[in-house]
Amino acid sequence: MPNVLLTVAYDGTDYCGFQRQRPGQVSIQQRLEEALEHLLGKPVRVTGAGRTDAGVHAEGQAVGFRAGLVIPVDRLPYAINQHLPADIVITGARLVPDGFHPRFSARSKVYRYTLWREPFPSPFHRRYTWHRPEPLNTVDMAAAADCLVGRHDFAAFAASGRSVGDSDTVRTLWRCDIEEAGPRLIFRLEGDGFLYKMVRGIVGTLVEVGRGRWPPQMVAGILASRDRRKAGPSAPPHGLCLEAVRYPEEALSESAEQQAPSQQP
Amino acid sequence: MPNVLLTVAYDGTDYCGFQRQRPGQVSIQQRLEEALEHLLGKPVRVTGAGRTDAGVHAEGQAVGFRAGLVIPVDRLPYAINQHLPADIVITGARLVPDGFHPRFSARSKVYRYTLWREPFPSPFHRRYTWHRPEPLNTVDMAAAADCLVGRHDFAAFAASGRSVGDSDTVRTLWRCDIEEAGPRLIFRLEGDGFLYKMVRGIVGTLVEVGRGRWPPQMVAGILASRDRRKAGPSAPPHGLCLEAVRYPEEALSESAEQQAPSQQP
Numbered sequence: 001m002p003n004v005l006l007t008v009a010y011d012g013t014d015y016c017g018f019q020r021q022r023p024g025q026v027s028i029q030q031r032l033e034e035a036l037e038h039l040l041g042k043p044v045r046v047t048g049a050g051r052t053d054a055g056v057h058a059e060g061q062a063v064g065f066r067a068g069l070v071i072p073v074d075r076l077p078y079a080i081n082q083h084l085p086a087d088i089v090i091t092g093a094r095l096v097p098d099g100f101h102p103r104f105s106a107r108s109k110v111y112r113y114t115l116w117r118e119p120f121p122s123p124f125h126r127r128y129t130w131h132r133p134e135p136l137n138t139v140d141m142a143a144a145a146d147c148l149v150g151r152h153d154f155a156a157f158a159a160s161g162r163s164v165g166d167s168d169t170v171r172t173l174w175r176c177d178i179e180e181a182g183p184r185l186i187f188r189l190e191g192d193g194f195l196y197k198m199v200r201g202i203v204g205t206l207v208e209v210g211r212g213r214w215p216p217q218m219v220a221g222i223l224a225s226r227d228r229r230k231a232g233p234s235a236p237p238h239g240l241c242l243e244a245v246r247y248p249e250e251a252l253s254e255s256a257e258q259q260a261p262s263q264q265p
Numbered sequence: 266m267p268n269v270l271l272t273v274a275y276d277g278t279d280y281c282g283f284q285r286q287r288p289g290q291v292s293i294q295q296r297l298e299e300a301l302e303h304l305l306g307k308p309v310r311v312t313g314a315g316r317t318d319a320g321v322h323a324e325g326q327a328v329g330f331r332a333g334l335v336i337p338v339d340r341l342p343y344a345i346n347q348h349l350p351a352d353i354v355i356t357g358a359r360l361v362p363d364g365f366h367p368r369f370s371a372r373s374k375v376y377r378y379t380l381w382r383e384p385f386p387s388p389f390h391r392r393y394t395w396h397r398p399e400p401l402n403t404v405d406m407a408a409a410a411d412c413l414v415g416r417h418d419f420a421a422f423a424a425s426g427r428s429v430g431d432s433d434t435v436r437t438l439w440r441c442d443i444e445e446a447g448p449r450l451i452f453r454l455e456g457d458g459f460l461y462k463m464v465r466g467i468v469g470t471l472v473e474v475g476r477g478r479w480p481p482q483m484v485a486g487i488l489a490s491r492d493r494r495k496a497g498p499s500a501p502p503h504g505l506c507l508e509a510v511r512y513p514e515e516a517l518s519e520s521a522e523q524q525a526p527s528q529q530p
Binding site for chain 2: 088120123128
């Protein structure tokens with residue numbers, strides 16, 4: 001059965017998150033599975049690389065499924081999009097090797113968090129940015145962000161309720177950059193994995209540093225404490241976007257040879 | 266009675282346009298008048314510089330009203346925004362001379378129309394851009410746009426129903442620029458006034474040129490014909506945004522001296 005990897009963009013505003021949850025709540029996963037069932041004529045289960053929360057967006061979510069295809073894989077985005085609402089768009093599709101898994105094969109994920117710094121919120125960007133009009137010291141914020149790069153126990157920044165010191169709260173953060181772009185302040189974090197609400201915890205903490213509540217060097221202490229109560233409040237979900245999921249070339253590359261024959265019956 | 270000029274940004278997606286229309290349809294004007302009545306405690310009539318259509322957006326609509334103010338004018342945006350939905354935002358307020366009129370005092374208006382050229386629509390930009398993924402010859406489009414700059418009878422580009430050759434279809438277009446900006450193609454038109462649906466008629470026609478349906482020099486002939494049936498179809502409203510309304514400094518400048526005393530009782 002062909003193993004297919006989709007690239008999916010969505011506006012998460014009106015969804016309970018990527019993953020199916022309770023009945024009555026609409027998830028991205030549900031809409032994708034409904035669209036695939038319409039297209040392929042049988043139930044299909046999809047797996048996302050990242051479980052984005054309610055209100056969180058994606059430009060490059062990676063979603064896998066296994067199913068017999070009735071059309072060439074490069075036409076699949078156009079065909080699936082016909083069955084999706086306008087706030088979910090498939091932007092790519094490819095065949096991947098049989099052993100490929102959207103989450104376990106991923107090398108890294110890139111999340112972007114955007115602040116809007118103008119005095120007034122923008123009616124056009126309000127769904128995708130967190131309005132923080134006050135002055136922020138971005139030099140201090142960047143210094144604090146640097147403390148977080150590397151392999152660390154990020155329990156201090158994950159959603160409360162996790163047990164402190166649990167070994168599965170160790171992650172590698174490859175980058176945590178802050179970029180000023182006109183009225184936007186953009187955080188870009190790339191890591192081998194992220195704990196629940198970790199990006200929002202980091203951004204909320206860096207904003208406290210920017211406001212002058214804490215000196216930047218204090219963030220190293222917050223990290224070392226592994227205590228969520230020491231860090232700043234979580235930034236709200238609507239400023240967050242899963243920008244990309246990255247895979248090692250080996251994980252993807254066998255596909256052309258393996259799968260192409262089944263595409264040309 | 267103080268004469269006040271507001272700068273207003275709005276996402277026009279959910280509105281029937283700027284102007285009050287039939288009962289049951291919600292306009293930007295209605296929401297602004299409701300907000301001002303809540304704030305000032307009495308009915309207030311507002312006047313917009315441009316009557317944007319249903320689905321058309323504004324970054325810099327100019328809106329005037331006359332009323333006794335209970336707070337300093339520079340605090341007015343914050344106060345009015347408390348009474349507005351999130352898709353309408355006041356971004357500026359100033360006192361203007363008694364003879365100032367938002368529409369008649371305007372020197373020019375700047376409209377922006379945005380195409381989205383990626384293969385797939387974007388869930389984030391779909392409300393504000395027209396998705397045109399096919400190749401477009403922007404050199405030809407710019408040449409055609411140049412024919413339109415100047416003082417002309419623009420009847421060929423206004424909404425059908427207007428009588429041909431009517432002297433009030435003459436307008437001056439100061440600029441009609443086309444800019445490629447990543448996945449966007451941005452048209453920027455500045456003129457002393459625009460006929461009903463004129464920007465959308467021009468953009469729709471230039472897109473036909475870009476697609477190769479017409480050579481660029483044909484646009485001069487379409488203009489000269491003053492016949493709406495000769496031009497291309499209207500571009501849809503959601504790609505259009507009233508970017509700014511410009512006033513001569515004289516029209517605005519007396520305000521500081523004239524009105525300041527009434528602000529310091």
